[in-house]
Structures are given as C-alpha cells and as structure tokens.
Amino acid sequence: MMGTKSEGFFSFGSITNRGAALFASSRQNVSIAPLITFRIVFGLLMFLSLIRFWYRGWITSVYVTPQFHFTYMGFEWVHPLGDLGMHLLFLTIIIAALLITLGLFYRIATVIFFIGFTYVELLDVTTYLNHYYFITLVAFLMIWLPANRDYSLDVLLQPEKRRKLVPAWTIGILRFQMAIVYIFAGLAKLDPDWLLDAQPMRTWLPAKTHLPIVGVFMYKTWVAYLFSWFGAVYDLFIVFFLINRKTRPYAYGVVVIFHIATAIFFPGIGMFPYVMIACSLIFFSGEFHERLQRFFPFYDHSVDETTYRFKYTPSVLIAIYIFLQLVIPLRFLLYPGHLFWHEEGYRFSWRVMLMEKAGSAYFTVKDKAHTIEVNNAEFLTPLQEKMMCTQPDLILKYAHHLAATYKTRGLVSPQVYGEIYVSLNGERSKLFIDTTANLAAEPVSWKHYNWVLPYSKQDK
Template sequence: MATQNKVSQDNSDLRFRKHGEILKKVYGSPDDIKVSTSSRNILMPWLWDWLAEPVDAISISLFRVFFGFGMTWHIIRLLRKSTVDANFNFPELNFHYPIARDNVITPRIEVVYAITMAILLSSITMMIGLFTKLSAAVFVTSYVWFNALEKSRYNNHYYFYANLALLIAVTDCGRRFSIDSFLKKSVADTTVPRWQTSIFKFMVVVCYFFAGIAKMNYDWVIRGEPMTMWMSTKIDSQSIIPSTPFVIKCIGYFMSLGGLIFDTFIGILLVSSRFRPFGFFLTMIFHVSNHFLFSIGTFPWVMLTTNFLFVPPESFRNGFRKFLSMVNLKIDTKQQSAIQENIPSTDNTYNTDNKQSKNKSTKFSKPKVSLKIKLFLGCFVGWHLLMPLRHLLYMQHSSVNWTLYGHQFSWRMMLNDEEVLLRLHAKLDVDSEEEFIQDITSTLMNLRQAKRMITDLDLVLQFVNHWTTKSPGSPEAPVSIKAELWKSLNGRPFQRWVDPEVFLSQVDPDDWNQDWILPMVPDDFIDFNELERIELVNTERNIPTSFFMERSYETFATFHHNWSGCQHITVACIRGELFYRLDDGDDEHQIMPGINFPIPLSTKYQLFTKESPAIWMYEHDCDKGLFHHGMDMLSLARLAAEYHIAMRESSKQL
C-alpha cells in the first residue's frame, strides 16, 4: 500500500513538473519558476488535483450563449402570453414557499414588470458575454425572487434554469465568445479549472438521474400511467394511428418504460466517450418528442443545449476545421496561424498572453482549488443529492405522489395525472351548527392560483390561515374550516385525501408527520381493468362517468343542484357494499352491483359504507366539470377549463 501511494505521489509530481516545463518554455527563466508540490489536500487529494487541472472553456462558453438565448426567449414568451398579469395581479391572496412565508413582500404589478425587464436584460447581456458574471448574478437573483413571489407557479423547469444561471455566475463562462474576452485581456485566457465544466455536467446528470428514479413506481412501471391516459388523448385527436385500446396501451407502456430507461441511463451515455454520440441522438429524439407532444415551453431546447457541455474540446476544434474546408475559405499562412491560436487547445495547460512572457519574475505554483470553492462545491453537490430524497423523512404510510410532500425541488416531473375536488365547510361561530360553503375563487385568488391550490395541501393551509387570521372579527372571517378533499390519482376513483373532521386552521404545516392526510386505499381493492372496461363502454355510449370510492364505515353526504345542467344522474356500485339514504330520513337502501340507482336533484342524500370499502360510479348527462360544480365542489377540470379560456381571451386582446 505504501508503494502504491508513493507511485501515485510520483505520478502527481511528474504531471505538474510537466506543467512547469511548459511554463519554462514560455517564460524562458527556469530559476524564476517555482512549481509547488509540497502542499497537499488532506481530503481526497487526487480529486481536488483533478478538479484543479485546466481544461478548455469552450463547452461552457458555448452553453452560456445558447442558455442566454433560451432564457431571453423564455421571458419574451411570458410577456407575450400575459403571464405576469395572470400570475401576479393578485385579487387578495399571495401564496409563498415555507421559508419565505413572511419574508417576501408582495409588490405592485408595476414592480413585477420592472423585475421581469431586468431578467430579460440580464439574459441578453449574459448571452453576449457582457459583464458575464454580473449579468448571471443579476439574472439568478431577480429570477429566483420573481418565482419566489408565488408558490402556485412552481415548475421544475424554472428551478433548473435558476441552478444553471447560478453556475454561470460563479464560473468563468465568459472566457470565450463574449464581449468581455475582447474588452479585457485578463479574461482572454481560454481555459478554466476542471471543476467548472464538471459541475455543469453534474447538474445535468442529477436532473436526468433523479427523474428516472422517480419513475420507478407502481403506476409508471406496472400500469403505464399516466402516460397511457395522456397518449389516449393525443391519439384520439389525430387520424393516423388507430385509437384501439390495445394500440393505446402499447404506446403508453413504450413511452413509460422508454422514459424511465432514458432518464436513468442517459447520464452514463453522455459521460462515456464511447457511447456519447448515441446519447446525443437519444436526447434529440426524446426532447423533440416532448416538445411536440406536451408543449412544455423552452425546457426541451435548453436540455438539448446542455449536450454542448459533454462535447470534448477536440471535437470543437475538428468541427471548426471541417467548417472552414466546407466553405472553401482561401486564407494565407498568417491567417491560418491566427485562427489556430483562437481554436481551443486540447492540452490541459493554461494558455498565456504573449505580453506576459516579458515578465521574467512571475512565479507559478501547482493549480489548487481554493477553500471557498470547495465549500461551494460541497454545498451544491450535497443539496442536489439530498433534496430529492427528503420525502423519505416525511409520512411513511403513503407515497410522495399521493401526499406531494417532498415532491418539489426533486426532479419529479410529469408523474401524476390528478383530478381534485374541494368543498370547504366553514363556521362563523364556534358554537353554531350552521355551516356554509365558500366559493374561494370569487375574491380571494385568481383562477391560476385556485387551479394550483387544490392540488397542493400546503397552499390549502395557507388559504385557510389567510381566511381565518388576516381579517379577524370581520363578518366574513370564519372561526373554523373543514375540508372535503377528494383526489383521483392516475385514473383511480376519487377517494378522500384529508380527514374531513380536522379543523385545518389548527394544522401545523411544518409537521413532518401529517396525520391529517389520509393514506391511499390499497390498489389491490381496485380492479383497474374493470374500470377501464366501464369507461370505454360509456365513452362509446357518450355517457360521462365519475368513479368514487370510500373506506369502511364512512359517509359521503352530498347533493346535486338542478342548475348544473345535469338532468339525469344515476349511481351504481362497482365493488363492495354501498348504501343510500336521504339526509333527513332513516330508510336505507343497498345499491346492488349492476343496477343504476336514480339520484334526485336538489335533494341532500348520503352514500355510506359498512364493513367493507366500496367503489361506485355516477353516470350523468353533463360534462364532469359541471357535474362536480353541481355538487358545490371546486374541481380541477373546471378551473383548468376556465383558466385556459381566460388566457385565450387575454391573448386576443393583445
């Protein structure tokens, strides 16, 4: 072992003596050059020596140009689609992240527009390389503040953009293809320490890898959901691919398993020199397909530009030479020499300015990674390795896809197809038995906020806190609020998401053991094939269907307004035992499987279970959004439809 350490030490010293010999040739004064090999890192010296080695800066410089262009287009799209008004023109309520609930001041809409223009300007200067680090710092600061203003607009893509901008701010991405490199000779060095290129690669690989790990769940692997449902909608809207259940299933499973394999292993392909071209090909297919299938903005194109980070410098050099030969340029020897000097070198040595060679007293030492850089790298790497796993510390009885605690900042992208129903029961007097149902979209929030709120329990608690404490003593401020929240996850029947007997104003949002959230009913009680068969038959009959399920000894009390547009509503039991009675009556009737039981309109009734859970379905002659609205339930489908209509009208006005 001692012999191996000595050999490793000798190799390290030899490598850096070779760097010293190159510097001697440049400066011509061996006595004035000192190559330090005595300083050693205590923790993993081989790693820090490797990260300190100089490499060409062309990959991160090219990426900076394309990333800046992508961010410029990203902000222009936000302005063109009236996103600023739709997101930040708050009627009353503003949602915040847990660490910023009381620390972010809600500004006027004019201030938000000014910040948006600052983001746009900094993205342009970052792209052209003018004050590169300062531009990136302004971009990431204003962009993070912009997104921290409103939690309901959280997006994994925005989180990824902020991380990339942060890396540009702390690295030397302006060494090439920048105005800075022309204005400042000190910036004209075309190499950077290896840690600067490696940290970008780490960020991209982490994003891919944890997205793949998140897909390793029952719905994605075994059921092929939600991809099968999404592909069904896409296939039904075109006439090329036959929309048979078998074809839809095959495409759904192909997309699911293909996405899992791609995300999990694409990082290995990109890092491997042998398989890198194949990895580039797969990323092209994957991201272009995502763009046309899901319309997810600039993210696919930004991910494609990250391929530049994995291209070896010699490939850029060879590509530039081939480009010159293709365009058939006629250049003389001096021009060729000038071009060669500007092509990045493949040697792991620092390029030096010729003017510096006149200074014979300059002393050089072995490249090292400073302590503050080590601390930054340790914090950055640790954050991105631990944050995607923090959901393991939360509730143990349900998956993160059900509770969504630990879902954000974890690269859990496009895993859930959710439908949520919300009915709030509020009391103005704690001693009163009288409750009322509040339409939360009337004055408290805009449509986008409401659409995101009912899918995020933290936002529900923020709403309850605002409603009960921000206007104490007001005749409209309730003293207690309970919620009926029903959730359908990836095609499952609606089932209760939270305990309807819990007063939400008394819930601690920072408690990791969220026992007020009900666990998901085990999937072995659900016959997914039977539900799909019923859905398919009713779709062919043009009969909308809504599936519900309830646990043992539970009661679902509801009603249906006759103004909802539904004239004929029936209920049928699919599995288990389901009973029916009027709200003010004692007579109960068992709803037998296979028999459609008619439901009277504008009459309160109860559906309840006894010893076993039950699954039932409603058949109605109106669309699902109106059906749920007629039950005084706020539905995600209804809010999404109203939001898209409002956005289209706003775009027409522009």
C-alpha cells in the same frame, strides 16, 4: 501547462481509486470552450423563454391578477411588485439574459439574473416547475463560473481577461447538475404506477390521437407501457452514454429526438425539452466546442494557454452543493405514506410528468354564529385553485388565509374545514383530508400532516 483531455470527474477514465482521481482531475485544466457554448445557449434560451412568458400575458395572469399568493416557507416576505413592477423586473431579467449571452458585464448579469429569476419563482408555489428550479440552480452556478473569459464582449473590452483553459470542475459541476436531473427523474419512475400500470401515460396518451402517423397507436395499452419504460430507461442511463466519448454523439441524437418527442406529445411542458437539449451540449468535449465555435462570427482563432485560476478553489462549498443536490431529492424518504398522495418531499426532486392528479375542494368557515361556504374563485385564480386542491401544504396555506380573511369579515376565531376529493393516476376521486380537522388550527410545518387521509389504492 497542457490542456488535458480528461473531462473532469465525469470521465469514464478512472473507475479505480475514484475518490482521489476525481479530486485531482477536477483540478486539472481543460478547454473553456464548453462553458462558452453553454453561456451563449443558456442565455439565449432564457431570453426567448422570458419573452414568450411575457408575450403570452402570463406576467399579468400569474403575478399581477391573483390577490393571494402561495409563498414558500421562510420566504413569506417575497411579494409581487405590482403590474409595472413585475414587468420591469421581467425586463431586467430579460436584459440580464441577453448580457449573459453576449458575455457583457457577465458577473453582474448572472447575479441579477439569478436573484431576479429566483425572486419570481419564489412568488407563488403554484407556478413551481422543475425546470424553473433547474434554471435557478444553473444561474446560481454560473455566477461563479468564468464563462465570459472567451468569445465575449467582456474579453473584447478587456483582451487581457481572455482565458483558454479553466479548471475541469467548472464544467464538471454543470454536468453533475444535468446528471442529477436525469438520474433522479429516472429513479422517480421506478414506481409501480409508472412501470406496472403505465400511469399516467395510459391516461394521457389517448388524448394524443390527433398526432399524425403515431396517433392511431395512442389507444393501445402497450404503447403506454413502451413510453413509460423507455422514458425510465432513458432518464436513468442517458447521462452515462453522454459521458462516454464513443457513444456521446449517438446519445445526443437520442436526447434531441426524445425531447422533441416530449415537446410534440406534451406541449404543456413548455420550455423544458429545449432547456434539456441545449444544456446537454455541456457533455461534449472541449475539442468539439472549439470546432463548433469556429463557425461563430468574429471568433478569435488565436490559441494560447492562458489559464483561469480561482484565488482559491471552493472545494468545501462545492462538496456541500453536491451533497445538497444528492440529499434534497431524497428527503421524501423521511415521510410516511404514499408520496404521490401526500406530496411531502415531492418538489425539488426532479419528478417530471410523473402523475395525473386532479381535485375539487370545498371549504367551510365557521364560528359560533356563522357557517359560510367559501367561494374559491373569490380568492384564487383557476390555476391556483387547481394546484391547491391536490397539495396538502397549499391547502393548509389557503385555509390559514381564509381564517385571516374571515376574521376581518367579523368572524370570531374562525375555524376552517375542507371537503376535498382527489383523483390520482386515473383512479376514482377519494376524500383527501379529514373533514373534521380544523385547518385553521393546524400548523404549517415540515412534519407529516396527519389531517391528510391515508391513501388506499382501489380497483379502477
């Protein structure tokens, strides 16, 4: 059996009769090398990111200090584990990340990493970041991929487990995941605010005049347009240039520059640029990765054609996964109203750095004998309050929490009213929700929230 040069279903090879060819090529066997690099780099990056998170004191400030957490619908049972517990959990995930890199007890390590990381992410909606979601998805995929079958401690301990070839879909699925991130991020930018008004770049860039060389241009409107349009084009098309063998090295150079630039301009996005730079390596060929790995210490140069075989290829499950990845980011289409305003279907859709939104929220709790104004700082951290003010589902969750809390303080069936002002993409703040709606009586659901006032664009 020969290792084919085809690179799975993301090659430009067979545009005709794509369906059949795609299915067939995904079952062909290719070099395991891209998976190996991916495993090492991903594990290392997670290891460093988690240590950074710990070092900055965020475990405590985000998961220990808050007395109330915004849980995800259906995951209300997920609770923080206390100071010691949270740190132990992070320690466990950090060790798991290291084991993934080393390829030691790989299957167990990936399962622990996936469960641990996902558990942490489910604790509080206000900490949601697209790249955390991406990490969760990749961690899930890695459980099923044989990324430890070469250049790993598992193979060192059990040499008979070494495999040089893997089914092409094991690499293709990771490329698919990358493509989803980029292309949906690009599609999200095909938006009037982004393209025609250059928002939020126009708001954010004047804050970047401190940068050397480019700083002086940051007040220029055309620069905001350049950033917006370049960002949109980059996100939409970079994947295709990464897939194409001829353009790939240039494209990767652009990936590095683009993400380093975003890291310099927007340090607040944290690890996201590095995650994308590292994970984009998956687009390189098996040949490239094999040559790369020759530089690794203790690399075993011996070549054989052992092939990793799944007992059965989970075609149906892969198809379902792909379908979900294609559909979940599009669920916003089911909702009426302006997406940025209502944010129904906004999360899990690769909308990164897409809008500038800020708000102020004042709540009043009432019953027949009481009218009490809520002090948000009593219940929420500044970060939580900031996120809650602009996101309807969080406003509702918080209002329900207030109703429950004030019930224990002696109010009879407390009603909760919000006076909330939100500013979107540089516009003036406007009243966000119906001040006469008793939020305590409004149900949390997937349905459109009618108590959020409709958006109206106004002159600036």
